[in-house]
Amino acid sequence: MIQGTGSNVGKSLLVAGLCRAARLRGLRVLPFKPQNMSNNAAVTFDGGEIGRAQALQALACGVEPSVDMNPVLLKPQTDVGAQVVVQGKVFASARARDYGALKPRLMGAVLESFARLKSRADLVVVEGAGSPAEVNLRRNDIANMGFARAAEVPVVLAGDIDRGGVIAQIIGTQAVIDPEDAAMIRGFLINRFRGDPRLFDDGYDLIAQRTGWRGFGVVPWFAGAARLPAEDALDLAPSGSGPVKVACLCLSRIANFDDLDPLKIEPSIRLEMIRPGQALPGDAALAIIPGTKSTRGDLAFLRAQGWDVDLLAHHRRGGRILGLCGGYQMLGRSVADPEGLEGEPGATPGLGLLDVETIMAPDKRLTRVEALHAASGLKVSGYEIHIGRTQGPDRARPFAYIEGEPEGAISADGLAAGSYLHGLFAEDAFRAAYLASLGAQAAGLGYGAGVEATLDELAAHLEAHLDVEGLLALAE
Secondary structure (H helix, E strand, O other): OEEEOOOOOOHHHHHHHHHHHHHHOOOOEEEEOOEEEOOOEEEOOOOOEEEHHHHHHHHHHOOOOOHHHOOEEEEEOOOOEEEEEEOOEEEEEEEHHHHHHHHHHHHHHHHHHHHHHHHHOOEEEEEOOOOOOOHHHOOOOOOOHHHHHHHOOOEEEEEEHHHOOHHHHHHHHHHHOOHHHHOOEEEEEEEEEOOOHHHHHHHHHHHHHHHOOEEEEEEEOOHHHHHOOOOOHHHOOOEOOOOEEEEEEOOOOEEOHHHHHHHHHOOOEEEEEEOOOOOOOOOOOEEEEOEEOOHHHHHHHHHHOOHHHHHHHHHHOOOEEEEEOHHHHHHOOEEEEOOOOOOOOEEEEOOOOOOOEEEOOOOOEEEEEEEEEOOOOOEEEEEEEEOOEEEOHHHHOOOEEEOOEEEOEEOOOOOEEEEOOEOHHHOHHHHHHHHHHOOOOOOOOOHHHHHHHHHHHHHHHHHHHEOHHHHHHHOO
């Protein structure tokens, strides 16, 4: 089990790389994360949802993602509450202060899923969440040491030297955690080193001496990480310097933002992530309103930034707008949530750029789909993950067709379009055709092939800098 000294220290990437390395060694390997918190979810073959990082790790293992790989997924809806997904299905909504009371009921599902994975594999590589040093969360823990001890899984602690203070991170973790928890830790590794690793020899030795833990290596910064799907919204960054500008709004509850990743490989595109307080650039060819975990909440957020005014001005200038999932719902005339599924019951006026209306309903659509793009006739493989049903006159001009049925909507002037399909741009032929409609030239690069190649590079990177043989020997 790879645990971290904090959030966003690179645990997900380390697990993905170790999974690919083990697979290349001929092992049947599977990933596991007991509890994840993310609004960037993937749909599994068995009709559930898990964190996007575990889907990438499954790809690294060469297997289909399963709900057992991430049995508890927390999807934040507000600053103090989240939807709780258990083994792929919505289980409850809980405020942060009430979630601790749920944990004892969830440990059974976590251990059940882990047992199923163990029965199918030679090796399971587990990812922790946050840090075991968050001792205020230790009671009833299912994400870090609570799981490790219940499942008797040895732990390696990863520290992030790029953020500074890695010596204190690791030694301090040992200092604050329970001695029985500390006994589960078999060693440490240093992640994201820039420069000459030999300059850290003395620090590395000091950590080993102070903790008594074995060091498994120092991992230099892996530049290829930017080519892999990210799970944390903190990783969202602008990319490219091409002549055609695409601007995406960074909503407060942004979800499934890996929809944008394939655009980052196109040299003709300059992708800009519009942060709170920034205006939508007037020279953007396309504005994207991405998915969100709280459509009405993010409509209010969008208006608070003045982005509604920006979008209307962009539309008047003849600019294109694409709304994906929650963004599609926002483009309509209204979004109603009579049962309060995403917050307080009520209805919120939409942006009015599509003549459709959305009503939230408790049945959640979780499915992989193959569609035909209406304008180009090209195949699109993707997935749907949403509540709410959208109807209205603009549905007569669909974005795509699924088994002959219309999906999404396009405005009468053709400038605004909405779709529930995630993963659109990963389809190389569709991406090329769509970019051509914006006046951009696709480079002809294969997005999926590029992800596979990067996972191989990551595995080689870890093999070169970690004692992978020693890590594998820890498995029990």
